[in-house]
Amino acid sequence: MNGELRSSLLIAYRDLVRFWKFKHWLASQIVMNLADVVIFALIFNNIVNREYIPDYIKFMSTGVLSVSVFASSFSIGREVGAEMRREVVYYLLTLPASRWALIAGRIMGGTFRGLIYQLAFIALNIALVGVPNLYQAAIIVYTSIVLSASMSALAIAISTSTRDFNLQATFRALTYYTLFFLSNVFYPREVLRLRFPGPLADAIVHTPVSLASDVYRWAFGYYGSINPLAPLELTLWAFLLLVLAALLYRRNISR
């Protein structure tokens, strides 16, 4: 068991070290995420209905925390996808580590990447939205770990489902649009209720990205209160996504 854990940690460490090799990619991701706040939100703030969103810049800044975790966690998916295309995966399978250790290591690596990447956006939220207290800070850390692990697992499963570069990019984009458009990252619950049938609007509020965004908005002081079950729901989502994604990744590398 100790050996397995050591192997996983070694694989995660390798992925973390490789993270710094993609400085330009990281810079491009930061540009993309920042563009949502400093371009889209700044301009859109002039045309949003203040009844629903008093300050769209603050609303989006907290939402972008979830988007940033997605983007950085998906960097591991991008690499694992390239390994499939270039057949490096066969080398990884020959390493003296079990497949489960390999899978756990890759997910852990993606989780660490997500957490490190998110730090810049945490700082942005402290500057733009508010400073969390100690309890709120602990909840932010927990939410980020859980969301980052779920997104890394999902990214790995999706990116290894095909060897086609264009299809990998399309799957990634489709996942992004499905996860984020069906969430409250870009629009609040009231707007969702205005446009969509009640059950659908309610369901959207319970997706992992929506739950995490709500937690961030509360923790940074944009919302005064939060559904107390949100962290628990997020944990259940993470468990489900991790199990499903790990099984899919195992199947994809064993084909």
Added chain:
Amino acid sequence: MQTSDLRAMLLLVQWDLMRMWRRRIFVLMRITWFAVQVSIFGLALTAMVRFRGIVSAQLDYYHFYLLGVYTSMLFSISVSNAYEVAEEFEEGIIEYHLTLPIKRRVLSLGRAVGGGLAAFIFTLPMYAIVLMLLGGGPPEAIAVSLAASAVFSVGIVGLVLSLVLSVKSGDATDILFGIIDAVIVRLSTIFYPAVVLSRVAPYYYAALVNPLSHLVDLARTFFFFEEYRVLAIASPVTMAAYLLGLAAGLVSLAIYIVERKLEGGGWR
């Protein structure tokens, strides 16, 4: 251009079109993605928007958004040619093309026109969805917007060929086009009219030279006409001339790079 060159170019165009036909799953996924955008994101944004007197209250944001999202989709699909060219480089297809008895000028022109037309045809089902949601439109608006979209798409594929064949790296391609896609769409009149962008001067000037703004505002001017004319970034003739000039310039750049700079190998 000789008859043999023209035949070679048609072959290349046909090759690009056939390649798109083989990627039916990819097409289907993009259409699904588009349906999510117009049905969920578009409707939610519309519920959130209130123009507050800066724009005519008669302008329906959803209609405004529909033509915008079509333009962004055409741009993304034209840009996605970058991934295909990158894959061709990885598989040695680019080197194979360079050994064919086809002039490089014809090769680059054929790939730009073929890739552009393929992207344009690819988005026609999405255009039909937009038209249906708009409740139809004047025939001249449909003709102008379709012609402008085809020209725009050829120009963007010209840019894609120039960049991918210059950087010669899969990672750099992924990064570069990720940034281009994210920043150019937001710094345009896709989601907001130019008058709203004018509150932040650098963004406004960026939107004025952005080809996406020219395409979408040209289409909006023809579809909404008097309502939109005062909001568009330029007159219809200027916008059409800009798109034509840009497409000619970008395709010329691709021809220059393929003719003078490109060599086989060196892919990273």
